[in-house]
Amino acid sequence: MTALLEARGLSKHFGGVLALDRLDLAVAQNEILGLIGPNGSGKTTFFNVITGIYSADAGRVTFDSADVTNASGRTIYQAGMSRTFQRSRLSLPLSIFDNIMIGNHKRLKQGLWFNLVKRRDFKRQFEEGYAAARGLVEVFEPALADRLFEPVAGLPMIDRRRIEICRALISSPKLLLLDEPSAGMTHEETAELMNDILLVRARHENLTIIIVEHEMGVIERITNRCVVLNFGRKIAEGPYRTVAADAQVQEAYLGAA
Amino acid sequence: MARKVRVSAWPAIVMLTIAAVYLVALLAVERQALIIALLVGGIAIVVAAAWLGLLVNVSASFSDHEDALGGCAIIAALTIAVFFHGNHFVLLLVITALLYSVATLGLNVQFGYAGVLNFAGASFFGIGAYTSAVLNAYTTLPHLLVLLIGGLLAALAGSLLLLPVLRTRGHYAAVVTIAFALLLKTFLEVNDVLGGPQGLQVKGMNILGWSFNDNIKIGSFSMSFYMNYFVVSLLLLVVAFILVRRLERSWIGLNLDALRLDETAASCFGLDIVRWKITAFLIGNFLIGIAGALFGMVGGFVAPNNYTFADSLLLVSILLLGGIGNPWGIIVATIIVVVVPEKLQTIQEYRFLLYALMVIAVLLFRPEGLLPRPVRRYFPGRRP
Numbered sequence: 001m002t003a004l005l006e007a008r009g010l011s012k013h014f015g016g017v018l019a020l021d022r023l024d025l026a027v028a029q030n031e032i033l034g035l036i037g038p039n040g041s042g043k044t045t046f047f048n049v050i051t052g053i054y055s056a057d058a059g060r061v062t063f064d065s066a067d068v069t070n071a072s073g074r075t076i077y078q079a080g081m082s083r084t085f086q087r088s089r090l091s092l093p094l095s096i097f098d099n100i101m102i103g104n105h106k107r108l109k110q111g112l113w114f115n116l117v118k119r120r121d122f123k124r125q126f127e128e129g130y131a132a133a134r135g136l137v138e139v140f141e142p143a144l145a146d147r148l149f150e151p152v153a154g155l156p157m158i159d160r161r162r163i164e165i166c167r168a169l170i171s172s173p174k175l176l177l178l179d180e181p182s183a184g185m186t187h188e189e190t191a192e193l194m195n196d197i198l199l200v201r202a203r204h205e206n207l208t209i210i211i212v213e214h215e216m217g218v219i220e221r222i223t224n225r226c227v228v229l230n231f232g233r234k235i236a237e238g239p240y241r242t243v244a245a246d247a248q249v250q251e252a253y254l255g256a257a
Numbered sequence: 258m259a260r261k262v263r264v265s266a267w268p269a270i271v272m273l274t275i276a277a278v279y280l281v282a283l284l285a286v287e288r289q290a291l292i293i294a295l296l297v298g299g300i301a302i303v304v305a306a307a308w309l310g311l312l313v314n315v316s317a318s319f320s321d322h323e324d325a326l327g328g329c330a331i332i333a334a335l336t337i338a339v340f341f342h343g344n345h346f347v348l349l350l351v352i353t354a355l356l357y358s359v360a361t362l363g364l365n366v367q368f369g370y371a372g373v374l375n376f377a378g379a380s381f382f383g384i385g386a387y388t389s390a391v392l393n394a395y396t397t398l399p400h401l402l403v404l405l406i407g408g409l410l411a412a413l414a415g416s417l418l419l420l421p422v423l424r425t426r427g428h429y430a431a432v433v434t435i436a437f438a439l440l441l442k443t444f445l446e447v448n449d450v451l452g453g454p455q456g457l458q459v460k461g462m463n464i465l466g467w468s469f470n471d472n473i474k475i476g477s478f479s480m481s482f483y484m485n486y487f488v489v490s491l492l493l494l495v496v497a498f499i500l501v502r503r504l505e506r507s508w509i510g511l512n513l514d515a516l517r518l519d520e521t522a523a524s525c526f527g528l529d530i531v532r533w534k535i536t537a538f539l540i541g542n543f544l545i546g547i548a549g550a551l552f553g554m555v556g557g558f559v560a561p562n563n564y565t566f567a568d569s570l571l572l573v574s575i576l577l578l579g580g581i582g583n584p585w586g587i588i589v590a591t592i593i594v595v596v597v598p599e600k601l602q603t604i605q606e607y608r609f610l611l612y613a614l615m616v617i618a619v620l621l622f623r624p625e626g627l628l629p630r631p632v633r634r635y636f637p638g639r640r641p
Contacts, residue, residue, distance in 0.1 A: 051525055077527040091518040094511075095632045101508070102515045105527040108508045112536075115507035116500065122507060126635050151632050167526070 003062075004029045004208050005050070005081075005175055010059035012042075012049050012232075019045040021232035022059070027175070032209045034219040034240065037229035038252055043212040044086055045232070047177050051083055052076050064174060078106055082168040083177035086212075088160050088184075092153040096144065096163055099152055100133040103167035136166045139203075140196045157184045161193060169200055178211040182218060190215055194222055216244070228252070263638065268311075269318040269326050277333035280592070281340055283600060284347045292600050316631075319585070323637045331495060338487050348483035352555055354595040355490040356548045359497045361575045361587045363544030366501060368573075369582040369630075370510060371537035372517030373422060374431040377438040378572040381411040381542045383564030384441075385549025386459065387451060390559050393460035400462045404493075404550045411546020412539045414441075422538065423531055438566050445561040456560025459553045462486070469554070486555045493551060494588075497544050501584050504540070506635045513537055514633075567609065574616045580626025589627060 003026040012020040019042045027033045035043050048054045050061050052073035060069045063079055071079075082103060090099050101108065108125065109115070115122060130148070138145045140162040152163060161181055168176055178197075182190035201207045213219050219226060220240045228236040228243050230252040236243040243249050279299060286292050306312050319326055334351075341347040360382055367373045375381075385407035392403045421433040446454045461470035462485070469485040504510050512533045515523040524530055553559050571594065579590030594615075598608040619626060 053521060053525070073524040074527045074529060077525060083525060085522065089519055089522040091515055091522075093518070093632075094514055098511055098514070098633055101511055102523065102526050102528075105512075110508060110512070112509070115509045116503045119503070123636065149632060149634060171526075 002029060002065075003027060004031075004064060005210075006062045007046075007050065008060045010046070010049060010061065011057045012045055012054060013057055018232050020049065020056075020059075023229075023232065023234055025227055025234065027208055027210055030206060030208055031225060032211065032223045034223035034226040035210055035212045035229065036214075036216075036219060036226055036243075037235075041229040041252075042232035043229055044179055046229075047083060047179055047210075047212065050076070051081065051177065077171075080171075080174035081177065082171060082173040082175075084161075084164045084168050084179055084181060086179040086183060088157070088164055090152045090160055090164055090167075093151055095149045095151055096137070096155075097130065097133055097148040099163055100136070100166045100170050101129055104129055104132070104170045106171055132170060133166065136170055136200070137162070139200055140166065140193075158189045158193065161185065162196070165193070165197065169204075172204060174206060175208045175210070178209060178213075180212050180214065182213060182215045187215075187217070190218060194218055198222065216240075220244075264314065264317040264321050266318055266322040266325055268314040269322065270329055272315045273326065273329050273333055277337060280596075281337055283596065284337070284341065284350070286600075289601070289603055296597065296601075320631060320634065321638050327495075327498070331491070334491055338484065338491075342480040342484060345481050345483055348481050348487055349555070350596060350599055352483060352486050352490045353552075354591050355487070355494045356552045356555070357572070357575065357595055358588050358591040359490075359494050359548035360545045361572050361579070361591060362497050362501045362584060363541040363548070364572050364576055365541075365582065365584065365587060366504065366513075366537050366544070367541035368576060370505065370513035370517065371534055372513075373534060373538055373541075374428075374573075375434050375538075375541065376431050376566070376569050376573065377418075377434040377441070378545055379564040379566070379568035380438045380441045381415060381545040382549035382552065382568070382572075383445075383559065383561070384411045384414050385546035385551075386553030386556075386559040386564070387445070387457070388546070389550045389553040390457040390459040391451070393554070394457070400464060400554070404547050407550025407553075408543040408545075408547035411549065412543040415538060415542035416535075419535055419538065423534055435566065438569060442561050442565065452560070454561060456558060456563070459557050459559055461557060462489070462551075462554045470557075483555075486551070490551060490555075493547065497547075498584055498588075500544075505582070505584075506633060509533070509536070510633065571612065574612050577616055578619050578626060580628040580630055582630035583626065583628050586626050586628030586630070 006026040008024055010020050010023040011018070023042070023046065025046070035046065037043055045054065049056050052071055052075070055070045060067065062068065063076070063081060066079065068076055068079060091102070108129065133148060134145050137148065141159065144159060144162070152160060155163070165178070165181065181193060185193070201209070211219070211223065223240060225238065226240050226243045227234055228246070228249050235248045235252060236246045283292065283295050286295060338348065338351060360378060364375060364378050367375045388407035388410050389403055392398055392406060393400065398406070418433060418437055422430045425433060445451055451457060461468065463469060470482050472482045473480040473484055512528055516528055516530050516533055520530055575587060575590045575594050578594065579588070580586030594612065598604060598611060604611060
C-alpha cells in the first residue's frame with residue numbers, strides 16, 4: 001500500500017493554541033478516509049495547512065511522492081489536490097458554469113493572445129469545458145444542467161454544495177478534500193449528495209477522498225478508515241466501528257464519564 | 258436567462274434610434290429652459306418605459322444581437338457627428354465623451370474586474386497627454402505611434418505602483434494610488450522641463466501629411482477640424498471596447514472575477530493572483546494612457562491642473578454610475594456625465610455637486626449602476 005498523501009509530525013499553532021500537534025496521517029491510494037473529532041480539534045486546520053492556506057510550523061507533507069510541505073495553493077492544485085470549503089466559498093454573482101470553470105484552471109489556456117485574439121480556438125476550448133461541466137452537473141442534478149448560465153446566488157444550499165463539489169472534481173484530481181459537505185443540509189440531502197459523489201468516484205478510477213464530517217451516518221457508510229483528532233492530536237485510527245467504540249474517542253466527544 | 262429562442266433585434270434598434278435622436282436634440286438646443294425640459298422628459302420616458310416593462314425586451318434583444326447593435330451604435334455616433342459637422346463646441350464635447358469612455362473602460366478592467374481601485378486615473382490620463390506634448394515637439398515619430406507610446410508610458414508609470422498595490426488590499430491600495438496622484442502633480446509643477454505649472458503646448462495630430470488641425474474642405478462643403486479627431490477617437494473607443502469585451506468573455510475575465518470575489522478560493526484553484534492583478538492594472542493604465550495621449554492632441558495643451566484628483570474621482574463616478582463591469586453602461590454614463598453639465602450652463606459651478614448627488618442616488622436606489630453587469634455569456638447568441 002503506497003500512501004498518496006502523508007503528513008509527518010505536522011504542527012501548527014495560533015498564538016498559544018496548538019491547532020495541530022505533531023500529527024502523523026497517511027491516506028492510501030483509492031481510500032476514503034474520514035477525519036473526525038470534536039469542534040476545534042484541528043480538522044479544517046489540517047486541510048488549510050496541506051492546501052497552502054496556512055504554513056506549517058513543523059513537520060513534512062508528501063503528496064504523490066513529492067514533498068509539498070508549505071507549497072503554495074497553486075502548486076498543490078497543479079499536483080492534483082482539490083477541495084471544498086466548510087462554509088461554501090462560491091463566487092455568488094458568477095454563473096454555475098463560471099464557478100465550475102474556476103476549478104478547471106489548470107486545463108484552460110491562459111495566454112493573452114489565445115484569449116483575446118484566437119477566438120476560434122478559445123471557442124473550441126470553451127465547448128470542451130462546457131461539455132465537461134454539463135456532464136458532471138448532470139450526475140448531481142440533471143435539472144441544473146440546463147441552467148449553467150444562471151448566477152449561483154439564487155440557488156439553494158444543496159445546489160451550491162453540488163456546484164462546489166463539481167468545481168473540485170472538474171480537474172479530475174487525485175485527492176479530493178471534502179470539508180463538512182453536509183453543513184446546512186438535511187439528512188436526505190446529505191445522503192443524496194454522498195451517493196452522487198460515490199457515483200462520480202466509480203466513474204473516475206483513482207479518486208482518493210478525505211472527508212471531514214460531523215454526520216456519523218455518512219462517515220460510517222462511506223469511509224474505509226477514520227482518523228480521530230482531539231486538540232490537534234491523533235487519538236484513534238481504524239475502521240469506523242472500531243474507533244467509535246474506543247474509550248478515548250467517546251471521552252473526547254462526550255466528556256469524561 | 259434560459260431563453261431558448263432568440264429575441265428580435267428591433268426593440269434595441271428602436272431604442273438606439275430614439276437615444277440618438279434625443280442626444281442630437283439635447284446637443285442642438287441652447288435655451289436653458291428647453292434643456293431642462295428635455296432632461297426631465299428623458300428621465301420620465303426611461304422611468305415610464307421601465308415601469309411598463311419595455312426595457313426587459315430591449316435588454317434581451319441587446320444581449321442576443323450585441324455585435325450587430327454595436328455596428329448600429331457606431332452608425333448612430335457617425336450620424337450625430339455629421340449632423341454637427343461644423344460645430345466645434347459640440348464635436349469637442351462628443352470627443353471628450355468618447356475618450357473618457359476609453360479611460361473608464363481601462364478603470365473598469367482594474368476595478369470592475371480585478372477589484373483594484375485606482376484613484377489616479379486622471380494622472381495616467383495626464384501621463385499620456387504629456388507624452389504627446391513631448392514626443393510631438395521633439396521627435397518626428399508617427400502620431401499613431403505616439404498614442405501607443407503614451408499608453409505604454411502610462412502602464413510603465415503605473416508599474417511603479419505595483420508593489421504597494423499588490424501588498425495592500427482594498428482601501429489601502431486606493432490610498433496608495435491617491436498618494437501617487439499627488440506626487441505626480443507636485444513633480445510636474447516643480448519640473449521646468451515639462452513646463453512647470455504652466456504646462457506645455459501639444460502639437461496637433463498629423464497622419465501622412467494630413468493635418469488634423471485644419472478644417473476639412475471638400476469643394477464647397479466644409480467641416481470642423483474636430484471631425485478628424487472624432488473619427489480617430491471613435492476608432493479608439495471601438496477597439497478598446499472590443500478588447501475589454503473579449504477580455505471579459507475569456508478565461509482571463511473569469512480569473513479576474515474569481516480573484517476579486519475570493520482571493521483565497523481562487524488561489525486554491527491554481528490562480529496566480531499576482532500575475533492577474535498586474536495584467537489588469539497594466540492593461541487598464543495602457544487604455545487610460547492612450548486616451549490621454551489623444552486627448553492632449555485634441556486640446557492642444559497640457560498642465561498639471563488639468564488632471565487632478567477631482568478628475569480621477571470623475572472617472573470613478575462614471576464607473577459607479579454606469580454599472581461596474583458593463584462597458585455599455587460606461588458609455589451611457591460617460592455621455593451623461595460629460596454632456597449634461599456642459600449643456601446646463603446654469604449649474605456650471607455646481608457640477609461636482611451634481612456628480613456627487615448622482616452617485617449617491619445611484620448607490621442608494623440602484624447600487625449596481627444604471628446598467629448592471631449581466632452574467633457572463635462567452636458567446637452571446639449561443640444557445641445551450
